[in-house]
Amino acid sequence: MEGFSPELAVVTHAGGVELEEPLAIRPTSETVVGELYAKWVQSYRDLPLLYNQWCNVVRWEMRTRPFLRTTEFLWQEGHTAHATEEEARFEVRQMLDVYATFAEEFAAVPVIRGEKTEGERFAGAVQTLTIEAMMRDGKALQSGTSHYLGQNFAKAFDIKFNDVNNEQAFAHTTSWGLSTRMIGAIIMAHGDDAGLILPPKLAPTQVVVVPMGRSNDEAGRARVAAEVDRLAGELRRAGVRVHVDARDANPGAKFYEWEQKGVPLRVEIGPKDLDAGTALVKDRLGTDKTAVPLDGLVAYLVEALPAFHDRLYARARTFREERTVEAHTFEELVAGVERGFVIATHCGDPESERAIQEATKATVRCIPLEGVSAEGTPCVHTGRPSGYANKVVFGRAY
RNA sequence: CGGGGCGUAGCGCAGCCUGGUAGCGCACAUCGUUCGGGACGAUGGGGUCGGAGGUUCGAAUCCUCUCGCCCCGACCA
Numbered sequence: 001m002e003g004f005s006p007e008l009a010v011v012t013h014a015g016g017v018e019l020e021e022p023l024a025i026r027p028t029s030e031t032v033v034g035e036l037y038a039k040w041v042q043s044y045r046d047l048p049l050l051y052n053q054w055c056n057v058v059r060w061e062m063r064t065r066p067f068l069r070t071t072e073f074l075w076q077e078g079h080t081a082h083a084t085e086e087e088a089r090f091e092v093r094q095m096l097d098v099y100a101t102f103a104e105e106f107a108a109v110p111v112i113r114g115e116k117t118e119g120e121r122f123a124g125a126v127q128t129l130t131i132e133a134m135m136r137d138g139k140a141l142q143s144g145t146s147h148y149l150g151q152n153f154a155k156a157f158d159i160k161f162n163d164v165n166n167e168q169a170f171a172h173t174t175s176w177g178l179s180t181r182m183i184g185a186i187i188m189a190h191g192d193d194a195g196l197i198l199p200p201k202l203a204p205t206q207v208v209v210v211p212m213g214r215s216n217d218e219a220g221r222a223r224v225a226a227e228v229d230r231l232a233g234e235l236r237r238a239g240v241r242v243h244v245d246a247r248d249a250n251p252g253a254k255f256y257e258w259e260q261k262g263v264p265l266r267v268e269i270g271p272k273d274l275d276a277g278t279a280l281v282k283d284r285l286g287t288d289k290t291a292v293p294l295d296g297l298v299a300y301l302v303e304a305l306p307a308f309h310d311r312l313y314a315r316a317r318t319f320r321e322e323r324t325v326e327a328h329t330f331e332e333l334v335a336g337v338e339r340g341f342v343i344a345t346h347c348g349d350p351e352s353e354r355a356i357q358e359a360t361k362a363t364v365r366c367i368p369l370e371g372v373s374a375e376g377t378p379c380v381h382t383g384r385p386s387g388y389a390n391k392v393v394f395g396r397a398y
Numbered sequence: 399c400g401g402g403g404c405g406u407a408g409c410g411c412a413g414c415c416u417g418g419u420a421g422c423g424c425a426c427a428u429c430g431u432u433c434g435g436g437a438c439g440a441u442g443g444g445g446u447c448g449g450a451g452g453u454u455c456g457a458a459u460c461c462u463c464u465c466g467c468c469c470c471g472a473c474c475a
Contacts, residue, residue: 057475177475213433216433217433252434257436
């Protein structure tokens with residue numbers, strides 16, 4: 001698609017020779033899918049059609065950023081074709097909600113669901129929905145998108161079908177994607193100076209157990225090892241991803257290492273704990289260690305994981321709220337985007353949007369689906385009436 | 399493509415201005431002491447100073463060329 005032409009990577013040589021016909025590396029698969037759909041779709045009975053794939057795509061950006069903008073990235077992209085606009089739009093909204101649910105309930109990253117403005121919309125789309133997250137530096141990250149393509153792509157690729165009345169009609173298509181950028185979102189929405197903080201549902205290791213005790217106290221170590229084995233076994237049976245770090249290294253060094261890796265919960269068990277019938281539990285968000293009786297430890301940890309998720313989510317959400325302000329003047333907008341998001345009325349004029357970006361580095365991240373009504377309020381920039389039902393979210397973005 | 403910066407031990411850096419044949423921290427090895435928040439001591443191993451050419455009695459250091467990397471800006475999920 002021409003909207004992508006500047007970022008297309010083109011293969012000119014292969015097999016040691018120059019190709020007669022250059023090969024474009026897909027930046028997204030709309031064209032591939034469009035051609036297939038044109039062949040597959042004959043009748044309204046063939047619809048709706050949904051095709052999902054995980055693949056790598058290449059976009060030749062001028063500047064890359066680890067996880068957030070890489071030349072090549074893995075993503076999931078879905079493409080659907082429908083007989084009616086209503087059905088297609090339902091799909092678009094449904095997938096946005098799937099992404100939002102994943103972000104919030106699995107990654108613990110709070111997101112704002114919204115619509116992109118004309119200027120930020122996917123090339124060729126009638127409507128682009130987005131989930132926008134705030135990173136710890138106050139910048140926005142578009143974390144997933146869902147597009148209603150109208151009949152634009154159907155017309156371009158000739159995706160036609162016979163409807164119930166045996167009349168030819170163009171399909172309404174959608175596409176939606178979520179990429180490895182989400183990993184960046186998790187890192188940058190939760191991480192702190194000590195390293196990663198991983199959401200329990202996605203953490204490869206949810207609980208790390210560190211056996212304590214002196215290396216020359218063989219009897220003590222054996223007692224501890226037996227208890228740690230028992231505990232780890234029980235946790236695994238309870239469905240917890242647990243790792244036992246029995247390396248011969250200083251405990252403090254192990255603590256820092258696992259904290260850096262973002263493991264949500266840590267258990268320390270040593271001879272003293274065995275004598276007391278307890279273990280020390282510490283989580284990645286807190287500073288205190290809690291002594292928990294050994295006989296209730298598994299249940300404690302099993303419950304602590306979802307609780308940790310909730311706290312992580314709440315923390316990110318509070319952070320975002322504290323860095324979100326509502327602006328009524330341009331000065332407030334300018335000041336607000338220095339720290340985070342700004343909720344304000346906008347006239348919808350792409351020219352105004354460009355001018356604002358020029359002056360502030362901030363863009364309209366989205367027009368929130370559920371937001372503050374803009375009714376009766378003037379544009380922060382032009383003073384004209386709002387171009388949308390709701391006030392928009394301004395922010396600097398990755 | 400503009401603007402800045404950096405290449406010296408596995409990693410992070412100093413030394414360069416003012417030439418005299420390379421040093422610090424971490425890591426590594428051995429031994430001992432440690433062991434519930436990144437241990438300590440002693441001893442030891444390890445470097446074509448990004449590359450090429452030049453100046454000089456002598457170049458990590460000065461000159462010329464060259465290669466590579468990073469950051470900022472423009473593009474963008």
